[in-house]
Amino acid sequence: MKSTSFxxxxxxxxxxxxxxxxxxxxxxxxxxxxxxxxPFVLHDNNNNLYALSxxxxxxxxxxxxxxxxxxxxxxxxxxxQVACLxxxxxxxxxxAAVLSIVQNICADIVDLERITTDTxxxxxxxxxxxxxxxxxxxxxxxxxxxxxxxxxxxxxxHKDGRRILFPIEWKYVEVYGNDNxxxxxxxxTRISRYTNLINNSIQLQSTTHDIYYFEPFxxxxxxxxxxxQMIACRNTETIRVDDFIHVHVIPSENKELLNKIYPCxxxxxxxxxxxxxxxxxxxxxxxxxxxxxxxSKSQYQTLIDxxxxxxx
Numbered sequence: 204m205k206s207t208s209f210x211x212x213x214x215x216x217x218x219x220x221x222x223x224x225x226x227x228x229x230x231x232x233x234x235x236x237x238x239x240x241x242p243f244v245l246h247d248n249n250n251n252l253y254a255l256s257x258x259x260x261x262x263x264x265x266x267x268x269x270x271x272x273x274x275x276x277x278x279x280x281x282x283x284q285v286a287c288l289x290x291x292x293x294x295x296x297x298x299a300a301v302l303s304i305v306q307n308i309c310a311d312i313v314d315l316e317r318i319t320t321d322t323x324x325x326x327x328x329x330x331x332x333x334x335x336x337x338x339x340x341x342x343x344x345x346x347x348x349x350x351x352x353x354x355x356x357x358x359x360x361h362k363d364g365r366r367i368l369f370p371i372e373w374k375y376v377e378v379y380g381n382d383n384x385x386x387x388x389x390x391x392t393r394i395s396r397y398t399n400l401i402n403n404s405i406q407l408q409s410t411t412h413d414i415y416y417f418e419p420f421x422x423x424x425x426x427x428x429x430x431x432q433m434i435a436c437r438n439t440e441t442i443r444v445d446d447f448i449h450v451h452v453i454p455s456e457n458k459e460l461l462n463k464i465y466p467c468x469x470x471x472x473x474x475x476x477x478x479x480x481x482x483x484x485x486x487x488x489x490x491x492x493x494x495x496x497x498x499s500k501s502q503y504q505t506l507i508d509x510x511x512x513x514x515x
Contacts, residue, residue: 266323270348287373338432385416
């Protein structure tokens with residue numbers, strides 16, 4: 204018998220939680236997504252957020268002028284944007300908690316700095332981060348829309364004094380086809396934007412251009428260039444950094460993303476991307492549960508129970 208894909212398993216799990224639990228604030232499901240009703244889609248999109256953070260998250264996006272994916276807080280229970288917020292927003296102003304998860308990635312981080320480009324509630328984690336200036340020839344720097352951004356961002360201080368940027372890319376049930384983003388007029392524009400940056404990159408191999416225009420590598424390529432430009436332009440950016448570690452959060456059960464053999468490389472996801480990198484220490488894959496494993500169980504038991512039930 205063919206096994207159920209991770210995405211389908213999570214659909215069924217969301218339907219079960221809607222029917223048998225109050226984790227979505229007793230939302231009955233059957234909401235509309237892209238014009239059609241689905242049992243795993245909520246009637247009220249606000250019920251998609253962790254209840255203790257929901258109100259502040261909405262204010263955070265509004266007052267920091269951040270665009271939601273697809274224009275509004277989604278009612279789709281399998282949203283990776285929502286998953287990222289539900290995991291990280293509740294701890295973002297707790298320095299000890301955020302430091303503990305960063306030290307789980309890099310043990311030599313000894314301190315954190317608040318990210319002050321948030322005008323509303325700056326804290327130790329920022330969401331939908333962009334640079335002050337468009338360094339990637341994308342002609343816009345609107346947070347969350349039409350430019351390279353990162354799902355979450357942390358700024359750490361290394362024991363040697365260097366300021367280390369941690370761009371976090373969050374995945375949940377994503378799977379990708381084999382569409383070549385270098386094709387057509389849009390492809391020509393993309394190539395013109397990024398080719399020189401790739402060729403002059405300290406981190407990206409210049410011999411693997413073809414891979415960079417297939418997902419998920421297209422996204423990883425742009426985020427790597429973004430981090431490099433934050434370092435190169437640190438004298439003019441509000442966030443001033445010396446180095447970076449790119450963190451890729453992916454559930455280990457998402458084999459369709461992790462274990463797919465990508466035609467652009469003939470390898471699975473991690474080996475494909477690592478073949479594009481010069482310094483392997485600047486890229487790390489971690490599961491959502493492992494990322495949050497160091498936080499205080501007694502202090503965050505309610506959050507952990509929620510995440511365990513809904514995601515883990």
